[in-house]
Amino acid sequence: MVGWTMGGSWRWSLVLGVVCMVLGMGLSQQIRLVSRLNNTTRVQQGRILTFLVTRTVEQNQTLKNQIDNLLDRVNNLPSSAVAPMAEKLAVAKRMAGLTPVEGPGVEVTLHDAAKPSYPGEPPVYQLVHDQYVLHVVALLSAAGATAISINGQRYVSTTSIFCAGPTIRINGINYGSPYVVRAVGPPQALLTALSDDPDVQGWSQLVSISYRAESRLKVIGYRGQVQFNDARPAKI
């Protein structure tokens, strides 16, 4: 090749060699750097997480298929064997609060204070607190209510009602004011229990608490997950 030797004393060849050496050094350093980058913890963690997500998605799919298969089997069971069990199940479901019910009862509405605060009144006094809701539910329950719901959450054996900042967490879901407590039970007894209670009377001065009897009240069923991981049936 003419080109490479043209324009050139040996000095230029030397410069060319040195430049090429620098280039080669840069290349190998970059390759080493990139291979090291791929081995950093962050990248590896990302790979592990991706793997875990993929595996979980696959497992979900398998479990879904299992559910479908089992449901198919349940649906194809002979009705003679299933009917008595289904009856028992329906009763148990109603007792556990898994089915919607209706009947006469009382609807209580607890609302954060709408009036302007008095001078020097702490803002916490204007809010409906979890104790208020808990107390109302306890009162209704004690007065003979057989089904209670709070803002669309059925009151069941695992129900929790707890403060979550400006909201109240009921059955693990946050709800804001107003809180509507519906109770199916003897209306007169429920109303008396509420109106005679000194706590409810007191809180009514701070926030808005209203209640009225209904001749036909619908209380929805519990729709959350029912999982008793720790509580196993005891032998009697």
Added chain:
Amino acid sequence: MWIVVVGLVAGIVLGLAFPIIVPLAFAQYLSIALLAALDTVFGGARAGLEGKFVPVTFVSGLLTNAVLAGLLTYLGNKLGVPLYYAALFAFGYRIFQNLGTIRHLLVDRWIKSRSKLHQSSL
């Protein structure tokens, strides 16, 4: 020509044997500087095939391209403008163009040498 190969091999060996690696923060700049350098290398090879190779042009082009690409990337990072991609595109495009030209030149040369051979054998 041999000096190029010797230099490259020596550089690669030196880079591999070097006890330290370039810091992580330089990875981006080094990569773009390398790309610029590679562009100049292919440009140089093309010029060599065309018989227009001038060492001064080659060396100065290689150094300034690499340094400027690195600096521009740095500036882009400071400004929040990803100039990295602009450099990537520009140099990548030119590399492929140069490769195409090199291929053409080689093929032309091959065809010419064959026809010469053919004529001499006649």
